[in-house]
Amino acid sequence: MININDLDKVYRTEEIETLALSKIKLHVKKGEFLAVMGPSGCGKSTLLNIIGLLDDIDGGSYLFNETEVSHFNERKRAELRKHNIGFVFQSFNLIDELTVYENVELPLIYTNVPKAERKKMVEAVLEKVQIMHRRNHFPQQLSGGQQQRVAVARAVVTNPKVILADEPTGNLDSTNGNEVMHMLTELNESGTTIVMVTHSEHDAKFADRIVRMLDGQIIMQQERAVKNVELQQE
């Protein structure tokens, strides 16, 4: 699904160059749940942005679904993104001016789904994340956990192949955090590939594989054969 080889990313200001990512090699299989961990500033969010086609690379290659995408222009990237990738952010990133329903509907508008169909799809996903009763509320009127459920709903409403989650539980208490993790697990079980950046060892245990980063490099990869049974019981 995702094949990254020798990827470099450099941030330049007028005076200094910072190597944010260096010679990254990463392969994510279809249907895999991958967690990326590491201390602040290690480059994990940058990597996630690159995977999500939100940022350029300065070297190496990036194949998405076996297509080289590193040279894609803005329009092509947007096209690929809106049909294949869903995002979940730490700070939810819902649009304040739109209701729950409208926030979830937005990606479908950009993919030109007809109105009647949009309605069905939005309602189905709102039911699934159990936020239907709040469909006409604005984000500010919801709790953090509810907001993140809406964000997940928005990420999955287009049935993307990949979901990229950047610290999805970072702003949530443990109950709400667990709820979100269960939702992601369910999605993964139904075949969606998930790449999640996290600080939380607890959350990382939900993943099939953990990649650890330090100073812009991948320093360790841990495979897990069987999902953690204790976690399921929690």
Next chain:
Amino acid sequence: MIKYYIRIAWRSLLKNKFFTLLNISGLAVSLVVAIFLLTYAKEELSFNSSFSKGANIYRVNMVTSESYNFEKWTQLPNSVGLAMLQDIPEVEEMSRLVRYNFGGTSSLRSDNKNFLIDDFYLVDAAFFELFDFEFLEGNSTTAFERPNSIVISESERQRIFGDQPAINQQITINQKNNFTIAGVFKDLPENTSFEGVFYANILDSWMGKNVYWSNASYETYCLLNPNADVAKVQKEATALIDKYVEKGDQYFTEFLLQPLSKIYLYSNDLAHGYSSRLGNINHVRMFFILSFLILGMAVINYTNLATARSQNNAKEVGINKVLGADKQQIRWRFYIETATLSFIAVLFAILLSVLILPFFNSLTDNDFTISRLLALNNMVLFIGLWLLISLVGGSYPAFVMSKMPAIGLMKKWVGRNNLSENIRKGLVVFQFTCSIILIIGVIIMNQQMQFVKEKDLGYQPHKVLSIPVRGISSSEQLNSLQQEIRNLAATHEVTIVQTYPGGGESGRTVSKPNSSGEGLPISSNNSLGPVVSTLGLHLLAGDDLPKNIAKGDSTAYVLINEVILTYLGYSNPQAAIGRKIPIHWSSEAEIKGVVRNFNFGNLKENIGGYLFYKMNDAPDGYSDLLISYNSQNASSYLQQVQSIFEKIVPESAFDYLFLEDYLKNQYKADDRSEAILMVFSFLAIFIACLGLFGLAAFTAEQRKKEIGVRKVLGASVLEIVQLLSKQFSVLILLALLISIPLGWWIFSEWLNDFAYRIQISWDVFVFAAILVVLIAAVPIGFQSFKAARNNPIKSLRTE
């Protein structure tokens, strides 16, 4: 998609009430200004457009010879039109237009009642064919069939005959000329150059029967063949001068054809036009520029606040991008937001313009109605302006934001870029530069008009009353009228003249003794009595005009001004007294006195040669009785004069003019421009301040954390206010540096129009600078103080 963007825009406007209010009020005010001024300008441009043959109608003007300084005149000898009609095949029709008796108020008597009439013209019968007069009684083709026919306007019929038909009624003008009413025409619209309400046949009068190439008092209108080459006709007309006029009598050198549509706005360099309705294309241009300037300032505010606020929008735009919005869609989002906001502003503007319509009418001396203001074409204008604002105002945020990467937007990296900050600063400087120039303009215009009004005119128009006496034909009546008025305690002096100064002198020439040909063009005024004491002229040498002249004495006794004295070459006023000079309207003239130059017209013009004369059998008649008085109560004095007049001349209508009022009227257009400019400047500053207010609020918001940290570290409120005000103060200072030389240059040019003008002094700029700094200090100070007073813990916590 559009629906979605409108929804987002609407909710975001509601959320940011402060900025929405700032923007809407700025845009609405500027739209009101634009709509009024554009309507006004459009009205000015539509003058004389209602005539169906208008496109082929031209007024013939002429260029005078060197001795008349190559002036351009609208009035020609009455033979020009006839010769053109006869000799130039492209000229299909022609009509001359001349004021009855060359001008002045006449007295009309009908059914034992007296009426004053002002706008009485003599025309050729073709006049009604050239211009579309709609006849309510009689008809245009037979109007002048019978001799001494006259046609009158609908409103004059109402005034004189009430609701009765007027056709075939008899009227007497000035107690001697009888006319039969042959038609009543519907009043012409206000936006035509023809003010006549009485028209009689020029061929019934000596003014049309005698055909000559000398007296230039006739406006001439020609209808040309639609295929005519205007330049060729003009050449052929000019060629008529050599054909018909002796070389020595040629005081004009060229005929010019002026299209009817240009008469109203492009006649400021033409002398002697009959129409008092005179516009100025420069004013129209000024209104266009000013309205777009003010609109521009409001759009700048919008753009400035929008880019400043883009940090707040950034997250939302970023999310949209992440979810798949392309550049085009992001641009649409901003255009729609701008369009939504400006649409609300348009609605407010319509409401506001209806409310302030009466004020606008009094400011511009207009009578716009609500229905005219809200007419379809104005609605189209509103929609046009709306789209323009949306396009211009939305473009900058649209293009900047659509280019930003999604990540940058979501992390709010926008707004920290130097370019947009510099553009913002540049726009603020631009706004304030315009505002300061407008303030400088208002001050200078005000000073100049004050100077003009208070300048020593060389005579005393104060407390001089002019009474038209043209309608009095008996000299007994005239004498007893003078005598009785002189007997009033408050009367200082009384004299009968051809005209009050500036009202309608004869254009003549004065030559040096023993010289041939060349002469000095002057204004001459036939006077019966003591003009020096009546008008308060400064006598430099000699005496007033003599009280009596012996019968059979053919000498013209003259009072000359300094311009003529200098021309004649006398070393001092005394040297001229008793000298004989040649004038062409009398065998001989003797200089009785010399008066200091006096200003009888507009101070925009230089003083010309002026001469009062008195002689037996003068070629000019008498129109006005001038009375100087010293009563404090002008209205009761006027009543006394009126009752004497009505007792002695019951068959004539009473009218009067205070010379002071006449002079004030000379500056009416300038006064109006000054008032409009003042209102404009106020609005421009208001809009600029709205922008500054918003930007200061934004800066305070942006620097909230910094302010918090500084306060925690011990900064006082005053220090914080200074910190925040500093950056705006620099901008205002920069605006001052640009606007002062620019304002000086622009208004020096404007002053060049005046022959007598003030020197621009430095205190104008100091005053403008202080005013602007004080005005700008209010929004900046308010916002800075508000920010400085905030609890630092609160601002740090939000960060």
